[in-house]
Amino acid sequence: MIDRIMTNLIVLYILVILAMIVTGSESSNTRDAEINRLMKKLNKPFLKSIKSPDGDIIDCVHMKNHPIYDHPLFKNHTIQMRPTSYPEGWSNKDSDNEKHNMVPQLWTINGKCPKNSIPIRRTRKEDILRAKSIERFGKKDPNNIHQHKRPTNPTNDGVHEYAILKVEVNSPRAMFYGTQTFINVWKPYVQHTKEFSLAQIWMSAGSYSTQLETIEAGWQVLTALYNDTNPRYFVYWTNDSYIQHGCYNTICPGFVVVNQAFALGAAVPEVSIRDGLQYEIFTSIWKDRSSGNWWLRFGTHVIVGYWPSLLFNRLRIGATEVEWGGEIVNLKENNQHTSTQMGSGSFAINGYRKASYFRNIFVTDENNITRQPVGPSTFVSEESCYDIRYRTEQAWGSFFYYGGPGRSPFCN
Incomplete structure (x- = not known):
């Protein structure tokens, strides 16, 4: 038995x-x-494929196969190849000042995209496998607390920490229609594959609890997405508080790339050195008053593309808040604060060639006039780990140093 x-x-x-x-x-x-x-x-059908020296594969996709056509709102969209208007006083021509022009991206050493095509960084299977889920691939987590308050119930996705300067509208009829600034570029250490460190501009409208809408641009180190530790150009957008809609670069249809020599997600070719040469990206975002689209320019002459106004409800009218600064994700492995660096990894007090900075910060108001921000405020989520110092002076106008090393005897 x-x-x-x-x-x-x-x-x-x-x-x-x-x-x-x-x-x-x-x-x-x-x-x-x-x-x-x-x-x-x-990975759209391509006219040409270019292998970058850093391992990226850039596919040259014909404009007729542009990712924007995958969006149900833009099946019959007519792509706007150039802005039709600029804020008052902004140049609409290529700059003669070589100091502020963009260094060509590394992949262009091995070729260029044909006419009527755009470069798109190829997505590989391992890129998707590194994501938390297929559905969340290329997206920021919903706990990206835009109102910059420490969450009372942090999730396994980590805590987002900030050192930022921000300015808000001061009357119901006021709006922001653009911003421009120089963003200092570094290569911060990022402890965990699923953490990141970035420097960026946010232009937003609404609130986190009532459908926050943002457009974002800058540089970031995010191994989970790019499989390396290089700082890379990126854009982002959301129209529902990061919950479902929106993504990095062209991973979902939204941002309309028009430049045939600039690939979103490609590495920034030159980064700053402590006590040495400093590199920066002149970054401009503005609302085309004729089309309503939000345009992005890296450098003084590289027009990358635009966010169509129809993506949004509130941003279709204008932005009510602009922010500049750094952000990291802290996963708190072993219940310790991450050692992921923000900016250069140095505190703001260390100043030029040590701390990271944003300089010559301007905003464009509802009258299309560009000026220094009025009444800006700073926010730091964890002052013992990262900080910010804002000042104004003649040469750099409105500027700030920011950043920090993360975990230390004072940050644990």
Whole structure:
């Protein structure tokens, strides 16, 4: 009797294991199929493929296959190739000042995209596998607390920490229609693959609890997305508080790239050195008063593309808040603060060639007039880990130093 019971138990155990293997196999097959569908959607047919010295593959995609056409609102969209208006006093021509012009991206050493095509960084299967889920690939987590308050119930996605300067409208009819600034570029240490460190501009309208809308641009180190530790150009947008809609670069349809020599997600070719040469990106975002679209320019002459106004409800009218500064994600591994650096990894008090900075900060108001921000305020989420110091002077106008090393004897 005992032998028979043992035999039956063994048979039952084997059947359970086999069922688990079959179920797991089916689940794996389903996941592989979903990944393949996403890769096919993201990696458009290309006219030419260029291998970058840093390992990136850049596909030159014809404008007729532009990712924007995957968005249901833009099936019949007419792509605007150039802005039709600029804020008062802004140049609409290529700059003769070589100091502020952009260094060509590394991939352009090995070729250039043909006419009527745009460069798109190829997505690989391993890129998607590094994401928390297929659905969240290329997206910021919803706990990206834009109102900059420490969450009372942080999730496994980590805590977002900031050192920022911000300015808000001072009357119900006031709006912001643009901003421009120089963003200092560094290569901060990032402790965990799923953490990041970035420097960026935010232009926003609404609130986190009532459908926050943002457009964002700058540089970031994010290994989970790019599989390396290089600072990379990026854009982002959301129209629902980061919950479902919006993404980095062109991972979902939204931002309309028009430049055939500039790939979003490509590495910034030159970074600053402590006590040495400093590199910076002149970054401009503005609302085209004719089309309503929000345009982005890196450098004084590289017009990258635009966020169509139809993506938004509030930003279709204008922005009510502008922010500049740094952000990191802190996963608190082993219940310790991350050692991920912000900016250069040095505190603001260390100043030029040590701390990271934003300089010559301007905003464009509802009258299309560009001026220094009035009544800006600073915010730091964890002052013992990262900080910010804002000042004004003749040469740099409105500027600030910011950043920090993360975990230390004072930051734990």
